[in-house]
Amino acid sequence: MCGIVGFTGQENALPILMKGLYSLEYRGYDSAGIAVFTDDGLQVVKTKGRIANLEEKLHEAGNPSSTCGIGHTRWATHGGPSDRNSHPHLGGRDGKVAVVHNGIIENYLFLREQLEKHGYEFQSETDTETVAHLIDFLHKGRQQEDLAQTVLTALSLLRGSYALGVVSMEDSREIVAARRDNPLIIGLGEGENMIASDITAIISRTRRYIILDDNEVAVVRPERVTVYNQLGDVVDKPVQEVSWDLSAAEKGGYAHFMLKEIMEQPRAVADTVRPRIQDGRIVFEDNGLTDERLRETEHIHIIACGSALHAGMVGQSVIESMGRVRCSVSVASEFRYTDPIVKEKDLCIVISQSGETADSLAAMRQAQAEGAFTLAIVNVVSSSIARQADGVLYTWAGPEIAVATTKGYSAQLAALYLVAAKLALARGLMDEAEERSFCEALLELPESIHKMLEDVGTVQYLASKYTNRSSVFYLGRGLDYAAALEASLKLKEISYVHSEAYAAGELKHGTISLIEDGTLVVALATQKRLFEKTVSNIREVTARGAEVILVTTEDFDGDVSACRCVIRLPACLERFAASLSIIPLQLFAYYVAVERSCDVDKPRNLAKSVTVE
Numbered sequence: 001m002c003g004i005v006g007f008t009g010q011e012n013a014l015p016i017l018m019k020g021l022y023s024l025e026y027r028g029y030d031s032a033g034i035a036v037f038t039d040d041g042l043q044v045v046k047t048k049g050r051i052a053n054l055e056e057k058l059h060e061a062g063n064p065s066s067t068c069g070i071g072h073t074r075w076a077t078h079g080g081p082s083d084r085n086s087h088p089h090l091g092g093r094d095g096k097v098a099v100v101h102n103g104i105i106e107n108y109l110f111l112r113e114q115l116e117k118h119g120y121e122f123q124s125e126t127d128t129e130t131v132a133h134l135i136d137f138l139h140k141g142r143q144q145e146d147l148a149q150t151v152l153t154a155l156s157l158l159r160g161s162y163a164l165g166v167v168s169m170e171d172s173r174e175i176v177a178a179r180r181d182n183p184l185i186i187g188l189g190e191g192e193n194m195i196a197s198d199i200t201a202i203i204s205r206t207r208r209y210i211i212l213d214d215n216e217v218a219v220v221r222p223e224r225v226t227v228y229n230q231l232g233d234v235v236d237k238p239v240q241e242v243s244w245d246l247s248a249a250e251k252g253g254y255a256h257f258m259l260k261e262i263m264e265q266p267r268a269v270a271d272t273v274r275p276r277i278q279d280g281r282i283v284f285e286d287n288g289l290t291d292e293r294l295r296e297t298e299h300i301h302i303i304a305c306g307s308a309l310h311a312g313m314v315g316q317s318v319i320e321s322m323g324r325v326r327c328s329v330s331v332a333s334e335f336r337y338t339d340p341i342v343k344e345k346d347l348c349i350v351i352s353q354s355g356e357t358a359d360s361l362a363a364m365r366q367a368q369a370e371g372a373f374t375l376a377i378v379n380v381v382s383s384s385i386a387r388q389a390d391g392v393l394y395t396w397a398g399p400e401i402a403v404a405t406t407k408g409y410s411a412q413l414a415a416l417y418l419v420a421a422k423l424a425l426a427r428g429l430m431d432e433a434e435e436r437s438f439c440e441a442l443l444e445l446p447e448s449i450h451k452m453l454e455d456v457g458t459v460q461y462l463a464s465k466y467t468n469r470s471s472v473f474y475l476g477r478g479l480d481y482a483a484a485l486e487a488s489l490k491l492k493e494i495s496y497v498h499s500e501a502y503a504a505g506e507l508k509h510g511t512i513s514l515i516e517d518g519t520l521v522v523a524l525a526t527q528k529r530l531f532e533k534t535v536s537n538i539r540e541v542t543a544r545g546a547e548v549i550l551v552t553t554e555d556f557d558g559d560v561s562a563c564r565c566v567i568r569l570p571a572c573l574e575r576f577a578a579s580l581s582i583i584p585l586q587l588f589a590y591y592v593a594v595e596r597s598c599d600v601d602k603p604r605n606l607a608k609s610v611t612v613e
């Protein structure tokens with residue numbers, strides 16, 4: 001997803017902007033650029049490719065020195081990756097305005113046609129360039145007006161989503177920032193201030209920041225920051241303090257952020273559950289999940305995307321088995337358009353690591369409009385979903401930088417286990433003794449995950465052996481099917497190896513035709529009552545030449561002679577097995593991607609937070 005950074009202060013902006021852009025790399029991008037004020041006016045340097053390419057171009061341009069500027073990493077939506085489609089975009093023929101943008105302007109073509117009638121010539125295919133020319137056009141007609149007022153007027157003409165940084169030759173110390181449905185924060189320093197898409201871009205300069213809300217505009221100067229609402233009234237904004245230190249957002253000696261974050265999972269789960277278990281009892285912060293609400297809940301909707309969706313599928317199984325309340329799981333981008341049946345007594349759980357996924361945010365708003373109570377399970381504090389939900393259950397996994405989520409996913413599972421137990425308690429389906437043993441098992445989970453992380457060698461061997469397979473199948477039933485989906489996504493998103501996850505009983509209804517000599521199949525069997533069924537599925541595929549890696553429990557006593565490798569999980573509550581079975585499969589995906597020399601932390605085409613629909 002696009003990244004925005006801006007700086008205005010006393011020091012040379014260029015190195016600060018570049019450091020900010022590097023810290024935003026993890027969001028996923030295909031081009032980058034900056035705009036700074038120089039004696040010759042606004043200088044824009046931008047390029048397709050990595051930030052290193054931008055550094056080369058800046059060097060060729062003499063590394064322009066300035067105390068104010070904006071920067072951008074672009075994840076292409078309108079117009080492919082190219083120099084001319086890169087941001088910043090200049091407004092007007094004289095290029096007195098520069099704009100960087102994250103989001104999608106839905107009515108940009110109409111505005112572009114109108115501006116072309118006024119003589120504007122477009123250099124790119126982007127929606128963003130329309131915003132730059134629109135601001136220039138409006139500002140030319142309102143010379144007496146300051147830039148912020150013009151930006152407010154321009155925003156009233158835009159449909160769609162945006163986080164914007166705007167600079168103008170009118171004032172070389174000023175940045176105007178605005179947002180709607182895309183995150184943007186203002187970093188507060190001493191004699192300097194910044195704008196950024198997220199905290200990682202400002203934390204090396206300041207730990208204090210404010211969050212812009214939708215339809216607000218900020219005027220950012222070295223000496224002050226002023227925020228306006230849509231009516232142009234000044235609004236006071238609370239100052240937030242970053243809750244983690246810079247090292248948490250750095251590799252810490254690991255080859256990749258993903259490996260570091262895989263290894264951080266015991267801590268991520270522990271930090272998510274421990275604050276909510278006191279003297280063997282589950283104690284929630286004030287997140288609206290009262291016993292009364294849980295008793296009255298008639299249907300639970302879990303809504304999410306990607307890995308968060310897979311966590312939700314595990315959650316569905318655990319919630320229904322413990323709380324005996326109907327629980328459905330919906331793909332957020334589908335939920336919105338299927339005219340869902342949501343009632344006032346329904347509980348809607350929106351799961352999102354970033355808290356900025358546009359589809360999940362929009363689906364949550366729809367559920368709210370239908371009267372449901374919305375609980376966000378989110379990792380990023382004060383993110384859009386967290387701030388707009390009726391209640392929040394934070395996962396405390398710390399900053400997750402790798403595009404492929406691991407510790408964020410594991411922490412989501414832990415949070416869902418807590419919700420399931422609270423539901424069971426509220427509905428009289430769990431007594432105090434059962435609660436205590438549940439909590440004891442949950443507190444032991446981090447150590448069990450740690451044990452799974454100790455035997456990396458077997459997985460590394462398997463990855464080297466199977467790294468050149470063109471396709472991999474993952475099979476499981478119930479909880480294991482949800483885990484199989486996540487394991488499959490991990491492999492394909494970072495190694496680019498095609499993979500499919502199947503409900504083990506479903507394979508024979510068609511897809512088994514793809515199984516042939518040497519096909520790699522990863523089978524998950526952690527649910528005792530389903531062991532025999534899964535064994536027969538293993539036999540089905542090995543009979544057709546498949547090579548099977550089985551992930552199962554220590555006490556699995558089925559015939560494993562047909563399997564090429566068996567990975568056994570340490571004893572744990574069966575309901576928590578998905579938290580363990582995913583560990584070796586995350587590592588398998590990681591090492592296959594390393595073997596294939598893939599960009600593990602920043603896989604092609606992917607973004608860490610998909611803030612566009």
Ligand code: AGP
Nearest residue numbers: 306307308352353354357404405
């Ligand atoms: C998972 O590894 C991917 N990064 C992706 O599927 C991700 O889970 C999905 O985009 C949802 O992101 P969110 O949890 O931030 O909402």
